[in-house]
Amino acid sequence: MHRDLSGIYLVIDPSVEHGVLVEKVHQALEGGVGILQIWNNWPREMSSTGKEQLIATIIDLAEDYEVPVLINEEWPLLKTTGLDGVHFDVVPDDFDQIKEQVGRDFIAGITCGNDLEVVKWADQNDFDYVSFCAMFPSPSVGSCEIVSPETVQKARELTDLPLFLSGGITPEKIRELDDLDFSGVAVISGILNADTPRQQVFHYNQALKGR
Numbered sequence: 716m717h718r719d720l721s722g723i724y725l726v727i728d729p730s731v732e733h734g735v736l737v738e739k740v741h742q743a744l745e746g747g748v749g750i751l752q753i754w755n756n757w758p759r760e761m762s763s764t765g766k767e768q769l770i771a772t773i774i775d776l777a778e779d780y781e782v783p784v785l786i787n788e789e790w791p792l793l794k795t796t797g798l799d800g801v802h803f804d805v806v807p808d809d810f811d812q813i814k815e816q817v818g819r820d821f822i823a824g825i826t827c828g829n830d831l832e833v834v835k836w837a838d839q840n841d842f843d844y845v846s847f848c849a850m851f852p853s854p855s856v857g858s859c860e861i862v863s864p865e866t867v868q869k870a871r872e873l874t875d876l877p878l879f880l881s882g883g884i885t886p887e888k889i890r891e892l893d894d895l896d897f898s899g900v901a902v903i904s905g906i907l908n909a910d911t912p913r914q915q916v917f918h919y920n921q922a923l924k925g926r
Contacts, residue, residue, distance in 0.1 A: 718822060718843045720877045722749030723919050724901040729769055730756050731907065737772060739912045744780045746916030749899060751777055752802050755787040770796045783822055793817045806836055828860045831869055838874040845870065846901050849882020850892070854904065864895055871896045886922040893926055
């Protein structure tokens with residue numbers, strides 16, 4: 716049974732100044748984001764303890780809104796923090812061993828481009844969602860290929876997993892995705908760079924509801 720994950724999936728950039736980042740995340744939570752992921756874009760000088768402290772701060776914020784917090788790639792942090800899950804950029808070679816080492820239930824998601832074998836793998840390994848990167852050009856997703864709408868349509872035929880779309884998605888561009896069956900959108904700069912993240916999340920949610 717897959718988790719019911721949907722809505723606005725906010726990817727947090729930990730290289731942003733701590734106080735600014737925490738305030739923006741707090742506003743985004745108030746606005747109604749559904750999932751948080753901490754991107755592994757750590758400042759070079761940040762220690763393991765510093766990472767865990769920032770993770771704990773984000774988890775404390777999110778708990779009040781019952782929003783799960785995931786880490787990008789660095790799954791060992793699930794063993795030392797209260798993180799809810801991990802997002803993989805590529806298919807992990809040893810997912811069974813990872814599950815065994817974590818030793819508890821956790822949310823697992825993965826990035827997908829146009830290669831539907833990733834979707835098949837995620838479905839077969841009981842992942843909780845797939846996130847397509849990138850639907851539109853974006854400075855935050857320079858390493859992602861542009862995903863065709865046909866790929867998302869074919870993915871829906873292959874799996875009932877929640878599908879998220881990411882990459883250059885604004886509230887206005889959500890209207891261009893009306894023909895696709897997806898559960899939510901993943902956003903970084905579209906919310907974190909906004910003057911009022913709370914209001915921006917509201918605009919995203921309204922656009923999703925209007926589909």
